[in-house]
Amino acid sequence: MPRLFTTIVSLLVLTIALGYLASGCRKSDNPNSLTYLAQTVPAGFPDPSFRFAGNPLSKEGFELGRKLFYDGRLSLDGNFPCSSCHQQEAAFGLFDHDRAHGYNNSHTLRNAPPLFNLAWQKGYHWDSAYSSIYAAIAQPINGHIEMAESFTGVTKKLQADPAYRAAFKKVFGTQFIQPDHILKAIEQFTGSLLSADSKYDRVKRGEASFTANEQSGYALFLAKCNSCHTEPLFTDHRFRNNGLPVDPALNDFGKMMTTRQSKDSLLFKVPSLRNVAVSNNYMHDGRFNTLAQCLIHYRTNVQPGPTLDPQLTGGIPLTDTEIRQLVEFMGTLTDTGFIRNPALGRP
Secondary structure, eight states: HHHHHHHHHHHHHHHHHHHHHHHHHHHSTTTOOBBBBOOOOOTOOOOOOOOTTTTTOOOHHHHHOOOOOOTTGGGGOOOGGGGGGSGGTTTBBOOOSSOOOOGGGEESOOOOOOOGGGGGGGGGGGOOOBSSHHHHHHHHHTTTTTTOHHHHHHHHHTTTTHHHHHHHHHHHSSSOOOOHHHHHHHHHTTOOOOOOOHHHHHHEEEOOOOOOOHHHHHHHHHTTTTTTTTTTTTTOOEEEEOOOOOOTOOOOTTTTHHOOGGGTTTTTEEEOTTTGGOOOOOOOOTOOHHHHHHHHIIIIIIOOOBBBBBGGOOOOOOHHHHHHHHHHHHTTTTOOOHHHHHGGOOO
């Protein structure tokens, strides 16, 4: 009996110890009691390329990133937060401007692309110069014609704010603010910007119907546009020369400016057409004000060249009526809930 009793007690002590150990492990996995969030993948979307590896998505991290996104202190003079070029009403793109503006009245080389569904991209910026959301965020903060700040300057300003110190401590476990934590917080916010509830999506779910012109435009889109602007993301994420002549004032040769390879001359990332009706201007340099102008380019102004996408040789035949129908269809890709969601706006 004594031996049996000793064995039972030993087993009981071991069980309790393992329970405490397991509890301690769980607590250490989330020492600040963060509210972790599951990454949303809309029905019909492919698996995302980005999964927040090494940067667990949380409500607190998202909110910290949102606050930073709208904070002018990330720029040298306080006038150029991320949101100055990525405006919610334009699907976090640049509304009614050709190219992005920056510090000291400067202009960047290109139009600021909208920010949504970034988790499905494999490269960032028009030339895919950055392979991660994290790296793409760092560039404009340090860019001398964009936000023009240094991380030394940014961290000094944020470190002086008790609310920021508390928020960073909550999310990252330390009130000593680090550039890595700034980038990870903004990555949580921008990497979570999801647009998948336009009229088009509701039609696909059987919750709405196209008008006659929208339906005709959709049929035209499938026949003439879908090979590059592929459903459901409305981009194939590839790089193509779409026949735009080079603006001699900019001399922007696209991906070649990153790779230095002639085969990449005039290749730019195919942008998503989601929310395209609200994110003008258009093309990599914002040269067109309207969608109709874009379509007229494809009809009559495609420039031949050694890297021109073969599908665009000779242009895309379109009548004026077909252009109107395509524009009406593209209007169904506007996600009104996304561009008006107060949870994504300025805190």
